[in-house]
Amino acid sequence: MMSPHKRRLYPLLVLSLFVLFLFSYYHSSLPHTDITNIPSSSNLPQSRNNIVQKFTLTIKLLAFDRFDSISRCLHSLANADYVNDRVNLHVYIDHFKETNQSSILDEKLEESHRILDFVDKFVWKFGEKFVHFRTGNVGLQAQWLESWWPSSDDEFAFVVEDDLEVSPLYYKFLKGLIVNYYFNSSNYSPSIYGASLQRPRFVPGKHGNKIQLDTGTRLFLYQLVGTWGQLLFPKPWKEFRLWYNIHKAKGIKPVLQGMVTTGWYKRMGERIWTPWFIKFIHSRGYFNIYTNFQGERALSVSHRDAGVNYGKTAGPDSNLLDENSLDFSYLEMQPVTSLKWYDFCFREVLPGKVVRSSDELSSLLYSARKKYNTVILISLHRTSQEVTMNMLCHFEKLNIQNYIFLGPNSDFLNDIARRGYHVISTESLVNNIKGFRSKKFEGSDMLNEILAKAYIIKLCLQLELNSWVIDGNMLPISNAMFSDLHDTAYYFFATKDSDILFVKSSSVSAKIWDDSFIDKVVAKASSSTNKSSKDHGYLGNAITSSLEENNAKIKMVGELSFGEKVDVKNGNQTHVSEGTKYVIWSDEMALDFVSSRLDNLGMWELEDSSCKAVVCHQS
Ligand SMILES: *[C@@H]1O[C@H](CO)[C@@H](O)[C@H](O)[C@H]1NC(C)=O
Ligand SMILES: *[C@@H]1O[C@H](CO)[C@@H](O)[C@H](O)[C@H]1NC(C)=O
Ligand SMILES: *[C@@H]1O[C@H](CO)[C@@H](O)[C@H](O)[C@H]1NC(C)=O
Numbered sequence: 001m002m003s004p005h006k007r008r009l010y011p012l013l014v015l016s017l018f019v020l021f022l023f024s025y026y027h028s029s030l031p032h033t034d035i036t037n038i039p040s041s042s043n044l045p046q047s048r049n050n051i052v053q054k055f056t057l058t059i060k061l062l063a064f065d066r067f068d069s070i071s072r073c074l075h076s077l078a079n080a081d082y083v084n085d086r087v088n089l090h091v092y093i094d095h096f097k098e099t100n101q102s103s104i105l106d107e108k109l110e111e112s113h114r115i116l117d118f119v120d121k122f123v124w125k126f127g128e129k130f131v132h133f134r135t136g137n138v139g140l141q142a143q144w145l146e147s148w149w150p151s152s153d154d155e156f157a158f159v160v161e162d163d164l165e166v167s168p169l170y171y172k173f174l175k176g177l178i179v180n181y182y183f184n185s186s187n188y189s190p191s192i193y194g195a196s197l198q199r200p201r202f203v204p205g206k207h208g209n210k211i212q213l214d215t216g217t218r219l220f221l222y223q224l225v226g227t228w229g230q231l232l233f234p235k236p237w238k239e240f241r242l243w244y245n246i247h248k249a250k251g252i253k254p255v256l257q258g259m260v261t262t263g264w265y266k267r268m269g270e271r272i273w274t275p276w277f278i279k280f281i282h283s284r285g286y287f288n289i290y291t292n293f294q295g296e297r298a299l300s301v302s303h304r305d306a307g308v309n310y311g312k313t314a315g316p317d318s319n320l321l322d323e324n325s326l327d328f329s330y331l332e333m334q335p336v337t338s339l340k341w342y343d344f345c346f347r348e349v350l351p352g353k354v355v356r357s358s359d360e361l362s363s364l365l366y367s368a369r370k371k372y373n374t375v376i377l378i379s380l381h382r383t384s385q386e387v388t389m390n391m392l393c394h395f396e397k398l399n400i401q402n403y404i405f406l407g408p409n410s411d412f413l414n415d416i417a418r419r420g421y422h423v424i425s426t427e428s429l430v431n432n433i434k435g436f437r438s439k440k441f442e443g444s445d446m447l448n449e450i451l452a453k454a455y456i457i458k459l460c461l462q463l464e465l466n467s468w469v470i471d472g473n474m475l476p477i478s479n480a481m482f483s484d485l486h487d488t489a490y491y492f493f494a495t496k497d498s499d500i501l502f503v504k505s506s507s508v509s510a511k512i513w514d515d516s517f518i519d520k521v522v523a524k525a526s527s528s529t530n531k532s533s534k535d536h537g538y539l540g541n542a543i544t545s546s547l548e549e550n551n552a553k554i555k556m557v558g559e560l561s562f563g564e565k566v567d568v569k570n571g572n573q574t575h576v577s578e579g580t581k582y583v584i585w586s587d588e589m590a591l592d593f594v595s596s597r598l599d600n601l602g603m604w605e606l607e608d609s610s611c612k613a614v615v616c617h618q619s
């Protein structure tokens with residue numbers, strides 16, 4: 001793009017380059033700066049665009065053999081407002097499939113040459129135009145996957161298939177999204193992989209049911225990828241390409257039980273790419289930005305022309321939102337924290353942070369109280385990532401939602417919080433509550449864990465919540481395990497030799513469980529000689545003996561009176577005996593053994609370190 005004002009701008013350009021050089025020299029970790037994007041208009045200093053565009057956007061147009069489609073699509077792209085930004089256009093033209101019917105062959109050759117000629121002559125004045133003409137038919141999967149390998153973290157791709165038509169407003173909207181949700185650090189989320197401009201339509205975990213959304217939601221996050229106008233963020237896309245490479249090479253198929261898209265994969269196989277991407281997104285817990293404009297409007301519509309996806313033309317899926325139909329400010333973008341997030345079941349998810357203080361814990365329990373009367377506190381201190389992930393999948397299957405994890409600080413803990421699970425950092429919580437405890441406390445990890453648990457139980461009692469405290473080395477058979485005890489006459493319930501404890505909310509238990517009781521539990525634990533970190537009975541013993549000293553009404557049961565041990569002896573058993581409420585295993589047991597044993601019982605839900613199924617429940 002040659003500017004008539006080039007000469008006048010020259011000194012300014014030199015100066016800018018110099019400033020940019022200094023800037024990038026001192027901030028080499030900052031996103032690279034695209035110097036080609038200095039706006040060429042003479043109102044440079046006043047313009048909002050004088051913040052040199054930090055990113056590059058490339059349109060990836062995937063075309064095939066439909067002349068009318070590609071022509072409509074290109075015209076709509078060229079008709080959009082690019083606000084003086086440089087935007088590249090890359091066109092990938094797939095080859096027709098081999099044929100030996102000479103009549104069709106001539107027609108096909110003619111059509112493809114007509115398309116090439118049209119694309120060649122098409123003037124793209126907003127940036128570079130590049131055409132990739134295939135020598136053989138590769139299909140949609142390779143067209144999508146090979147269209148992009150990001151070369152930096154501030155390069156974006158907007159992928160359009162040729163039967164799409166975009167709104168003239170589409171680019172301004174995409175730019176708004178990138179500036180707001182990628183470059184504004186207070187709005188950035190590592191969970192977001194891009195944005196779809198198509199109208200959201202179906203729920204893949206619920207047999208493809210139609211989406212039900214209230215009209216007040218204009219922007220939201222949803223796990224599903226959209227193939228009709230999809231903006232891709234560089235990091236997740238690169239991550240996906242590497243993931244795909246590994247899975248493809250090892251022959252691991254993108255099967256995700258419970259998803260309508262898995263049925264598509266079984267029918268269409270490698271002709272489509274979405275099942276691969278969906279499986280990847282599911283394993284990572286990532287989300288896509290979507291719009292919800294009233295009146296079935298969208299910034300990108302598919303004409304659903306006859307071709308690879310449609311046997312015959314189905315017509316536009318939505319109404320194009322343009323300047324004339326604009327009756328709201330479409331560039332208004334809420335902070336990411338006030339957007340709603342939906343999973344593949346279109347169930348709302350609340351991506352969170354690790355709870356690190358007493359205040360954060362109170363507000364977590366306070367919001368739990370609005371929905372549940374019991375919380376399940378699960379210690380991850382002696383639990384591997386795989387077993388934890390399996391527990392998450394198992395709970396999803398059983399529709400158990402009222403649980404909170406307690407664990408050591410780690411990337412894994414942060415990651416499960418990002419995915420929307422409730423997580424408490426033991427160490428941070430203990431450091432925070434130490435500050436307002438009368439008794440000085442310098443504890444081992446084990447004592448930290450005991451103090452944290454005892455403190456959380458106290459807060460639960462204050463909020464009139466029952467609490468279960470369990471370890472990660474067990475799995476309930478059904479969700480009845482956690483509701484059956486509500487009517488018991490006892491206020492406390494514990495298993496001998498293992499860390500399963502139930503504390504019933506009552507004024508009596510709240511009275512017992514005060515600060516001095518917590519001190520007593522901690523003191524008992526620290527004087528104990530059984531300080532092996534592997535000893536699950538450690539906490540249980542400290543609490544139950546303290547309770548007994550306080551003459552609390554406590555029911556003690558043998559570990560195996562309603563649980564069953566996963567053992568070498570019963571390794572091939574495929575079901576538990578009647579009345580069993582949970583299975584439990586020792587930490588010494590190898591992961592392989594635990595997983596195969598649980599698999600025999602139908603309780604190993606992991607495949608390739610993520611849930612093998614999406615299970616949607618009636619909400
Ligand atoms: C070409 O014709 C032969 C014989 O009619 C047929 O068996 C073959 O499948 C055809 N090939 C293609 C690519 O259509
Ligand atoms: C970044 O996002 C926050 C939260 O939405 C907003 O208050 C702030 O103005 C944004 N900053 C910029 C530079 O746009
Ligand atoms: C320590 O362990 C022994 C044997 O495992 C047990 O009998 C004893 O009750 C434990 N002591 C405490 C204080 O937990």
Ligand SMILES: *[C@@H]1O[C@H](CO)[C@@H](O)[C@H](O)[C@H]1NC(C)=O
Pocket residue numbers: 568569570571572
């Ligand atoms: C479990 O099954 C395998 C294979 O059928 C067999 O070799 C093994 O002895 C069985 N183990 C037990 C404890 O029954």
